[in-house]
Structure formats: C-alpha cells, structure tokens
Amino acid sequence: MATYAHPVYARPVAQPRAKLELYAWLFMRLSGVLLIPLAFGHLAIMHIINNVHMIDLDFVALRWATLGWRVYDAALLGLAWLHGLNGLRYVVDDYVHHPGWNRTIKRAMIVGGILIFLIGAVALIGGVRQ
Amino acid sequence: MTALVTTLSGVLRYRGREGQWSWALHRVSGLGTLLFLSIHILDTATVYFAPQLYSHAIALYRHWLFGIGEIILVACVIYHGLNGLRVAVFDWRPEWMVYQKQASYTVFAAFLVLFIPAALFMGNTIIQKSILGR
Numbered sequence: 021m022a023t024y025a026h027p028v029y030a031r032p033v034a035q036p037r038a039k040l041e042l043y044a045w046l047f048m049r050l051s052g053v054l055l056i057p058l059a060f061g062h063l064a065i066m067h068i069i070n071n072v073h074m075i076d077l078d079f080v081a082l083r084w085a086t087l088g089w090r091v092y093d094a095a096l097l098g099l100a101w102l103h104g105l106n107g108l109r110y111v112v113d114d115y116v117h118h119p120g121w122n123r124t125i126k127r128a129m130i131v132g133g134i135l136i137f138l139i140g141a142v143a144l145i146g147g148v149r150q
Numbered sequence: 151m152t153a154l155v156t157t158l159s160g161v162l163r164y165r166g167r168e169g170q171w172s173w174a175l176h177r178v179s180g181l182g183t184l185l186f187l188s189i190h191i192l193d194t195a196t197v198y199f200a201p202q203l204y205s206h207a208i209a210l211y212r213h214w215l216f217g218i219g220e221i222i223l224v225a226c227v228i229y230h231g232l233n234g235l236r237v238a239v240f241d242w243r244p245e246w247m248v249y250q251k252q253a254s255y256t257v258f259a260a261f262l263v264l265f266i267p268a269a270l271f272m273g274n275t276i277i278q279k280s281i282l283g284r
Contacts, residue, residue: 049241052234059227067220068268072211073279077204080197097191104184111177115157136191143195150201 044106051099058096081148090144097140105133168254176233179226186223217276221269228264232257 066075083089108129116122161174193211196204210216236253240246246253278284 049238052231052238056231056235060231063224063227063268067224068271071272071275071279072208072216072220073275076208077197077201080194080204100187101191104180104187107180108184111181115154136188139195139199140191143198146198148197148201 044109048103048106051103054095055099055103058092059100062092062096077148077150081150084144084147094141094144097137097144101133101137101140105129168251172233172236172254172257175229176237179230179233182226183223183230186219186226212280214276214280217272217280221272221276224268224272225261225265228268229257229261232260232264 070079084093109126112122112125112129116125161170164170166173193204193207196207211220236257240250240253
C-alpha cells in the first residue's frame, strides 16, 4: 500500500484506497437494503414461524429440494457474510492501530472469511447427505 | 488493556445522545449478528459434511439457553436492519439530517413494534417446547 507524509502523524501512514472504500461504502448500502427483506424473511420463516424444534435433516432436505430456497440461501450467505466481514474491518480499523496487528488480523479475516464461505457454499450446492 | 477500557468507557461517556446510542447499538448488534452468522454457516454446512453432527447441533439449539440467545439474535438483526436503513437514508438525502433525532427515535419505536411480538412468540415456543417439552 502506498504511504504519504501525514500532516499530523510523524510517521508515514497508509494512503486510503479511495476507490476501494467507495465501492465498500456502496456495497454496504446496497447489500444492507437487500438484506432487510432477505434476513428478516429468513428469521421469520426459519426462526419464528418454523423453529429449531421443527427443523431437522428432513426439513432442510425438503426445503432445499426447491431451487428457489437454495438461491435465497445463497444470496443470504454471500451478502450477509461479506457485509458482516466488511463491518468487522471497520471495527478493526477503529480499535487496532498497531499496523502489524491491523494487517495480521485483516489477513486472518480474509483467509477465514473465504474458508467459511466455501464451506457454506459447498454444503449449499451439495445438499443434505443421508 | 488500558486502551480497551478507555475505548469502552468512552462509548458510554461520550455525550452524543441519540446519534451516539444508535451508533453503539448498531456496532454491538452487527458484531453479535456476525458472531452468530459464522457459527450458523458452519452448523448448517454439517448437513453435507457430517449429517449426524447436524442432529447433534440441533439438539443443542433446542435448549432454552440457546432459545434466549436466538431471541437476542432476532433483536440484533431487527435493530441493525432498521438503523442501517436510517443510515442509508441520510447518506442518500443528507439535507434530511436536521431530523436525525426524530429518525433515531423512529428506529427505536419501529424496533419495539417488530421485536416485542417476535420475542413473545419465541418465548412461548421456548416455554412450550424446551421447558415443558410438549
């Protein structure tokens, strides 16, 4: 990342990547607006009307037999996960000022984020095994 | 550690009133939702990777303690969604900022309207199923 002499801080600080931050900001608004019906609908259907006492492997298998529900869950997985990780990135930038730790935590987030996304995506495509 | 204490006490002591309360609640509810989401992706993924583990996870989730956690999750998602809409609206129409105080209270009220019935419904499920076992 490029650095520049900051007018206040003595040592050079990382230059904000303006383009990336603009897209991140835009993504948070767009995904946020989409997540309101997606996440509220998911909670209402899977956590309130149906609940953990009704859900089992058969329930998931029956639900995922409909392609539409898999697409719904895929949208929720992708949007919510990226929205949440980017939000965590803002929190890390607010509280972790040590450049080394800041970088290390973000790298761990990228690796862990990709890993958990892939695990979720493979299960969503593979479906219930019984 | 001192930095953490300063940070946390600063959140509570800063006298930003409605805007500050909304900001703090937005952050806490977002982090809470993300924590649950990361667990939830993995537990659901067991239907493919280890189906017998899924049944075990569901059995744990049927405990009343997890039920209360689920009510807290619903609170986090409802608040974060409604407040996020408020943030997005003010980014879209900054001139409406003069009504920011009213907007924060509107979000608090809308949250209660959606959350109270959901919490009562879920609380009833916990009592009926997890505690009485009907």
